[in-house]
Amino acid sequence: MAKAAFLGLGVMGYPMAGHLAAKGHDVTVYNRTAAKAETWVGEHGGAAQPTPREAAEGAEFVMACVGNDDDLRSVCLGDDGAFAGMSEGAVFIDHTTVSAAVTREMYDAAAEKGVKYVDAPVSGGQAGAENGQLVIMCGGDADAYSRAEPMMDAYAKLAKRLGEVTAGQLCKMVNQICIAGLVQGLSEGLHFAEKAGLDGRAVVDVIGGGAAGSWQMVNRYETMLDGEFEHGFAVDWMRKDLAICLATAEENGASLPVTALVDQFYKDVQAMGGNRWDTSSLFARMRKLGEG
Template identity: 75%
Template sequence: MARVAFLGVGVMGYPMAGYLVKAGHDVVVYNRTTTKAEAWSKEYGGGFGVTPREAAIGADFVMSCVGNDDDLRSVCLGADGAFAGMSKGAVFVDHTTVSATVTAELYAAGKEIGVGFVDAPISGGQAGAENGVLSIMCGGDISDYEAAEPLMQAYGRIIKRLGDSGKGQLTKMVNQICIAGVLQGLSEALHFAEKAGLNGRDVVEVISGGAAGSWQMNNRHETMLDDHFDYGFAVDWMRKDLAICLDEADRNNASLPLTALVDQFYKDVQKLGGGRWDTSSLLKRLRALD
């Protein structure tokens, strides 16, 4: 059993922190909206802190799952930040999808005070968090990763260290680039099927077992065909992630023309009022063009 602080009990963090309790760990949570931390505490029996620092005091591990670079800085740094409450030798594990820049900054800040820092962004969406089957891609010192990996098994289906600090975030960028391209292709395919007078469900049944098949096809085609787009990761958050990808591509000179195009298509979805629709709503954009 370890003493764990979990910072950010939103859609993803709430069940993840719960799985740590179920695994036998002593968990204290923090959330910017304290009522969410109180609700989590009532459901799972763990404690909650009113600041990240308070939650982190005495913790062996501090996990975070917040919104963006600035949110991560705010829970780590400053007088009320987690780093101010962490003991030397403790490990901070960040599950937020953020830039490699802020990861490098916080890794260095942790080194200065003797705190380990593992970047460990997640994939699998709300369902993956609720079912404890997330994919977790990690970067950081191998000793810190090996210490934290058994805890992540509580909610991870696959957990892998990809290299030194920042490599987890870079791998998550690869993940988001893939998703953007696959969803645009799937949206165009389903739109084409509709225009051709085909039954979309029958089409998917035939093609999903072959080379055209994908997780997105298997798990999203029905809701897409039904024009329902409230099943998972929101467009607003995907645009945040794609901006990180495109910014990193400017630094490493990678060419991402499709990613840039799909990012603009998601901007169109936002203009339709779909910022909180899930990422499969690219089909909604195509229908709107009719």
């Protein structure tokens, strides 16, 4: 059992930190809204601290799951940042989806403090975090990953090192690129089924077990057909992730025409008021277009 800190108690971080505590680790938490950290302590034990530095002091492992590049910098750097409180040889594990550039920046800043760094973005959504069934894509030094993996096992069904630092974030970009195209294809298919007078549920019963099947189809088709989108991974966050993908593609020369198009479709969903809707709300856009 290890002494650990968890920074960021959003819909993902809150249950992830809970799984660490349930495994018997000594967990200290930090959250920008302190009341949420106190609520977590009331449910899981451990302790809460008012700054990332204080949460990280004495911890062998520090995990972060925050919002974006700037949020990651704010919990890592400065007098109140986690790196200021971490001991030499401790491991920082970043579960945030961020750019490869900020990952490299944080890796270098950690190294100056003698801190190990693993970039470890996750996939599986809120349900995966709550059920301890996340998939974690990792980059970083091999020795740092080997130490981090047993800790991540508390909330992961699979963790894999893809290479040196930034490899995890680059793999997460691949994940988001694939999801964008899949969800749009599923939305178009269900929209076509409705326009053709077919029962969408019956259609999925038939095609879901064949070559068209996907996680998105199995887990989202019912709520899509019911017009329920107040759950899951928010459109605002998906657009943040796709912006990272598209900017990185500009740098490495990758061609992402479908991703760029779907990103604009998500912009349309935002204009419909769907900023916090699940990414499957592309189907709501299709239905709206079909009304015209």
